[in-house]
Amino acid sequence: MRTWILALSLSLVSSLAIVGCGKSEAPATGSGGGAGGGGGENAKKIAVIPKGTTDEFWLSIHAGAVKAQRELAGAGTHVEIVWQGPVVPNDTDKQIAIVENMINTNVSAIVLAPANAESLADVVQTADKRKIPVIIIDSDLATDKYKSFVATDNYAGGKLAGESMAKLLNGKGRVIMLRHDKGQASTEKREQGFLDAIKASPDIQVVSSNQYGGPTADTSYKNAENLLAGFKNADSTLKADGIFASNEGATYGMLRALQDLKATGKVKFIGFDASQALVTALTAGEIDGLIVQDPVNMGYLGVKTAADVLNGKTVERRMDTGVHLATKANMETPEIKDLLHPPLDKYLK
Numbered sequence: 106m107r108t109w110i111l112a113l114s115l116s117l118v119s120s121l122a123i124v125g126c127g128k129s130e131a132p133a134t135g136s137g138g139g140a141g142g143g144g145g146e147n148a149k150k151i152a153v154i155p156k157g158t159t160d161e162f163w164l165s166i167h168a169g170a171v172k173a174q175r176e177l178a179g180a181g182t183h184v185e186i187v188w189q190g191p192v193v194p195n196d197t198d199k200q201i202a203i204v205e206n207m208i209n210t211n212v213s214a215i216v217l218a219p220a221n222a223e224s225l226a227d228v229v230q231t232a233d234k235r236k237i238p239v240i241i242i243d244s245d246l247a248t249d250k251y252k253s254f255v256a257t258d259n260y261a262g263g264k265l266a267g268e269s270m271a272k273l274l275n276g277k278g279r280v281i282m283l284r285h286d287k288g289q290a291s292t293e294k295r296e297q298g299f300l301d302a303i304k305a306s307p308d309i310q311v312v313s314s315n316q317y318g319g320p321t322a323d324t325s326y327k328n329a330e331n332l333l334a335g336f337k338n339a340d341s342t343l344k345a346d347g348i349f350a351s352n353e354g355a356t357y358g359m360l361r362a363l364q365d366l367k368a369t370g371k372v373k374f375i376g377f378d379a380s381q382a383l384v385t386a387l388t389a390g391e392i393d394g395l396i397v398q399d400p401v402n403m404g405y406l407g408v409k410t411a412a413d414v415l416n417g418k419t420v421e422r423r424m425d426t427g428v429h430l431a432t433k434a435n436m437e438t439p440e441i442k443d444l445l446h447p448p449l450d451k452y453l454k
């Protein structure tokens with residue numbers, strides 16, 4: 106009887122544990138052996154922690170991390186990539202919990218894209234005290250307790266968007282900007298760069314710059330709909346000549362809202378980042394330009410830099426991974442084509 110009760114109790118505890126943690130975050134995946142190769146019992150574990158796990162941008166970061174792992178293995182340095190991030194993009198509390206768990210399981214190093222510049226500072230300082238080196242990617246952080254910062258110059262990317270918009274509008278018109286989400290250092294810099302560039306064209310008026318798309322493409326779609334509703338004429342045309350959206354989700358959400366209004370191609374539209382849907386829209390002329398980063402290179406350099414630190418090498422404090430304007434005219438050039446079509450299958454399958 107006691108044995109039966111004990112077995113039942115253990116079963117209930119196990120079930121509660123699974124329910125308690127099952128929906129909070131994307132599961133950790135080690136790339137050693139499978140997609141990545143180069144793992145093994147003696148491999149050093151490098152945790153790669155993105156802001157989210159579903160956007161093509163973050164999948165490209167993952168692909169770059171695996172690319173670095175394979176190259177390191179070929180050179181005799183064996184690392185295991187532990188990939189884990191929040192299910193809901195920019196879920197700061199979940200991301201903090203993931204970092205804390207990685208620290209407590211004594212990973213060798215952490216590559217982190219902080220969901221919030223202020224909120225992630227304390228946990229990175231904790232990692233530093235525990236002698237776990239941290240490489241920051243994508244977005245800046247409100248502490249200097251990291252070894253290197255690998256990212257796009259986001260201000261330069263936003264400025265490129267603003268300069269490109271001014272050219273499309275011949276220096277005059279009404280412009281709407283859809284922001285991404287509050288507290289995101291990377292997109293805030295893009296948005297400021299865009300606004301600063303537009304100031305150089307006094308005949309361009311920014312008629313809306315305070316609307317946020319939110320953390321996902323779905324929230325961005327709803328917020329873009331609400332935003333555009335305030336700029337519709339009686340014939341459903343828009344009281345705007347240009348639109349800028351500052352990340353992948355915001356760009357896709359705005360694209361859907363414009364498609365609903367049958368307004369694509371009737372207003373100049375520049376977005377930030379790329380996905381298959383956005384590239385299709387660029388090809389169709391529904392988007393005039395995409396500011397594209399190099400997330401594969403970002404993930405690659407993040408892991409390579411972490412490995413260099415673990416091997417006692419001196420690393421650069423800041424690394425710029427580059428930013429480009431993709432248009433229908435240049436999208437088939439080798440440089441831009443590789444950025445629009447990252448080799449995800451090569452590294453993640």
